[in-house]
Amino acid sequence: MGCSGCSSGGGCGTGGTPPAGCENHGTCGTSGCNKLNVYDWLADMDMPANYKPFDIVEVRFKGSRKEFYVNHENLYLEMGEMVVVEPNTGGYDIGHVSITGELVRLQLKKSKVAPESVTKKIYRKVTDADIKKWQAAKDLEWETMHRARKLALDLGLSMKISDVDYQGDKTKATFYYTADGRVDFRELIKRMAEAFRIRIEMRQIGMRQEASRLGGIGSCGRELCCSTWLTDFKTVSTSAARYQNLSLNTLKLAGQCGKLKCCLNYELDSYMDALKDIPNNIERIETQRGTAFLQKTDIFKKLMWFSYPGEESWIPLTTDRVKEINQLNKEGIKPEEIGAVELEEVVEEKPVSYDYENVVGQDSLTRLDDRNRKKRRGNKGKRKPDGIRPEPKAEGKARAAGQGGPRKSDAPDAEAKQKSKRRFRGNNRRGKPGGPQQPGATPNQ
Known part of the structure; x- marks a missing residue:
């Protein structure tokens, strides 16, 4: 069963699968664990002694679908629990409890639903057999969607099947699709019924509903609002961007669904209130x-x-x-002084220099880096005179003491020999001894 901490479909409790997208057992804020969750801020309030709990419960299903059911058997239900409910047609369905108690009454008022119109019932809490059957139905959704897409392509239908939702008893599947206009899918339903052996329901949705069901990452770097907490879609127009002085660039104003971003309406009220004091048509x-x-x-x-x-x-x-x-x-009067406002001078902040001399080991590390840098440099840039080679340590010490013989470079013809050797090497590199330099070659190649 699902725990009371999240509504991930039994992923946090024992006997269920890990929640989609994480393994934090319902403690994270991703859509896999807390998608469309509601915080019950009335749960900790003390109720009167003669208080009768509200008998209507809100149940959430796959995507953003939520419905109200009557708890006619007065079952003790907590948020996140899986329950077996009455569907619109035959059989039964399985969902997660999203709201209980007095908060449901407020939600009914917000949705403009009368409590007397809620007739569907909650049958019972789920059992292990119900969870296994529900999980088996959910595992078939991905394969079923791709097979249905292939059937639609074979028939040449201009539609896109974006999602499939199986009923909890695995006897019915609802196919959600998007299309520009009306689609005659009667032949498609016949073929899908023969292929899947279940009852088929086709439901057309808009681009916003499709993005809500599929999810994704917005340009802000966060998960889409429609797939995490936004349940109703309000009309968004380009006037919202004009009031906020945004550039009318459709590539920047459009969301994942291809429509204008819903977040354009979030700060629109603040801008409208601020614009009340701004004079119009004064250019x-x-x-x-x-x-x-x-x-x-x-x-x-x-x-x-x-x-x-x-x-x-x-x-x-x-x-x-x-x-x-x-x-x-x-009135035909032109003032002399325009009356400019003296703006507050912006004080430039001086850059703060941090002193790291007191850091443990900092001075020793700096000295070590300098020492290693000097070693890597070596004797670069110091060329010795021609004919002078490094001496062995023993020979150098003996000559310093006055006991060694004369150096090879001290001979009178030593310098001439060195020059002839260099000249001979340079000629060999050019291709011919003493000949002219080959085209394209340099003396030092």
């Missing part, structure tokens, strides 16, 4: 100095920047001052 103001044109507006600071033609400096004005000047212009 220029007239002064005795000339005509100043609007360049920029900060709706939260309630500042508007104007500039005169041919000048690079922008003059900040408050919205009240802009309204005042605009009213004077309507």
Whole structure:
């Protein structure tokens, strides 16, 4: 059975499979464990002594589908438990309890569902046999979806089957598909019924619902809102981007579903409230100095920047001052002073230098790095004179003491011999002894 800590389908409790996407047993925040979870903030409140628990329970199924059921047997249910419920057609289905108690009453009010209209019942809690049968049905969904896609391609239907949802008793499957228009899939249903030997239901969904069922990562780096917590889809228009001064670039404003991002509506109310104090249709103001044109507006600071033609400096004005000047212009009056706002000077922060001299081992490591760097350098850049070679240690010590013989380079013809050797080597590299240099060759090759 599933535990009360998550609703991953029995993954956290014993006898179930690990939750999809992690192995933290319901303690993480990914969609595999906590998809569309609801925090019951009324669970810890003390109820009156004569309180009767609310007998309607919200049950969650695959994807974002949630339905209400009547707990007519007054079973003790906790969030995350798996229960056997009554489906729309024959048989039974298995889902997870998402809300219980008084929070369901608020959810019914939000969904505009009357408690008297809820008639479907909760049969019982799941058993081990129910879980095995439900798991076997879920294992068939991936293969069934791909076989159904192949059948649709063979029939030449312009539709995309995006997901398959098996009923808990493995007697019915719901196929979710997207299409631009209406599709005649009667022949497809006949072939799928013959291939799968189950009852078939086709349900067309939109692009947003498809993204909600499949999930994914948004441009913000987080999981899609529709696949984690968002249950209802509100209309999103390009005016929401205009009010927020966003560029009307469809590639940036579109989400995984190809539609406008739902998050464009999140801060829209704040922008609408801030825009109430911003004067509309004021693109220029007239002064005795000339005509100043609007360049920029900060709706939260309630500042508007104007500039005169041919000048690079922008003059900040408050919205009240802009309204005042605009009213004077309507009366035919041009003010002398524009009344610029003195903005607060931005104090530049000096870079902070951190002292690491007191770190344990820091000085010794620095000295060791310097020593190794000097060793790697060696004697690079120090060329010895021609004819002088390094001496053996014993010979050098003896000569320093005055006991060694003369060096080879001390002979009168030593320098001439060295020059002839170098000349002979250079000629051999050119190809001919003493001949001209071959084209394309350099003396040091």
